[in-house]
Amino acid sequence: MKEVKIIRTMQQGNEMQQEASNRKLPLLVLVGPTAVGKTALSIELAKRYNAEIISGDSMQVYRGMDIGTAKIKEEEREGIVHHLIDICNPEESFSAADFQAKAKALIADIHSRGKLPFVVGGTGLYIESLCYEFRFVDHGSDDKFRAEMEKYAAQHGNEALHLKLSQVDAEAAARLHPNDTRRIIRALEVQHLTGKPYSEHQSGQERGQEKESPYNLVILGLTRDRAKLYERIEQRIDLMLEEGLVDEVRALLARELPMHAVPRQALGYKEIIAYLQGEISYERAVELLKRDTRRFAKRQLSWFRHMQGLHFVDMDQNFEEILQSIHAIIAGKFQDHLEYSTNQSFK
Template identity: 45%
Template sequence: MIEVMAIVGPTASGKTALGIELAKAFDGEIINGDSMQIYREMSIGTAKVKQEEMRGVHHHLLDIKDPEEPFSVAEYQQLVRSKIAEISKSGKLPIIVGGTGLYIQAVLFDYRFSESQVDEELRNNLYDELEELGPEHMHKKLIALDPDTDIHPNNTRRVIRALEIMLGSEEKVDRSLALKPMYNELIVGIDLPRNLLYERIDKRVDSMMAEGLVEEVEALHRRGIRNVQSIQAIGYKEFYAYLDGKVELGRAVELLKKHSRNYAKRQLTYFRNKLPVYWIDGRVDIKDNIKKIRLIMQENERGRRIELIGEQKPEQGK
């Protein structure tokens, strides 16, 4: 029996809609699998599910942190495993929906944390920022956090590493245990042709702009929230640069689209290399994909029964 399901895929691939339909079909509840959707007051830029889109399905771990608060993969792991136990106890199916691969992997597999590995998403965001704004900008950002730093501005690797430590709540994982599953899980990934995915990303950004993304970022900017983990997120750092007068609005929108496309590529690479994903075609009607997922679940259950029978057979000669 499947104990936990996860719906993964790149940004704008349709995870939210599929997750809700699956929850309706299999009597499930959804657990947020996006590291940025945990933040309050950051709904448009993180593409957080709207109340009317939930269709009565219970969603967990949305809006649990203020933008100024740090959040780590180890904390996420603890919270989600607790939610999985709670949802399972109520007789419902826990369904993790999101695109933060490391976080989801840390829940479903035997990741054990001690003090000090950086959030991969934070690192990627910092390198995107370095590419767009240059070493001097990154060094100034570090000085704002650590005025006593003696790292040279041209030593970009050390600058980025120092920023990771300052901005992220670091954790160290024992990777020798990281492939051992914690549950009988099913991970479903949504696949789309690259050109269609990029088209969806561009349309999503345009929709975010129409919904008031700039105003959402401006509200955070006015409060003086900066140099914290949440503001490194794609969708926020680009408009901070605009509000700080470093880029024009049109350029900020272009950068958001570019960074989102780059992030989608990184997500796909992570899911394909790190997780045992059953891929489905995102162009197919959701109802047909649910039928396919139901068949996968049935095959999984048959396979587990055969394994159990094999384990219970007495050894020859005994």
């Protein structure tokens, strides 16, 4: 009798947990490294699941940064609504906290119209902060201090600025590349404003801790054979250059962007800026761009491997096999909220 009671209690607990999950808004998420194939797959899934896409890419929010961010073209969207693309000027800042607030509002709005909210992108912090509701604190800003740090970096170099951070916050310095001056300056700014290390403010969001999502959540993580992924990255960069990446960067420089502006630090832009300013040759700029993009993809993969609740999908499969494996993952999660598109239902 005791065994029967225990089994019944466990079943009741599972049913209550499932009921609580069903009360949450559904959220489909697709993550993966650059060039893995997120765009084409996301369009197909959005059509089959009656979804609207929320971009989870930290660079695609900026106007005028189209080629270098592999921003989806209007004709490629096939009528699927996309959000959080082209909403900021390159001179403006846009943070993970900004993304979280805007995406949360969009999820509620999309659901209220009977559609499935679908986040697609490669910026791990942005997406994880949304999926597990990280808490962000506004520490304010000090434009004068920021300008002083930009001047210091220009005079003494990025390495010297990075050393300055390591002297007051070794943990934050260890996480940031010396060339990531925008985030280094922000870490120094927070320490300057609060008197506490930037890393200390982040301690409440330690990755790897078990977290509960406010959503009925499915996260798909795309992978490919590493050699094939790197080949796709090189092909993408060659295509970007053919489509006019250098002219796009030249147009951004003509805006006289401040030193802390995103394009000056962004992958695909800083390398071309160095070429246009005569610091390196064109060939060297392309070599660095390909090398740094491969390294970036490796860091993305590392981040996603540590994300909680992620279902990996092998993109080296046949496309129909990929779709079927994704449907097997999603099946049963969202039926209480919406039906699959009638003309593209899975068999």
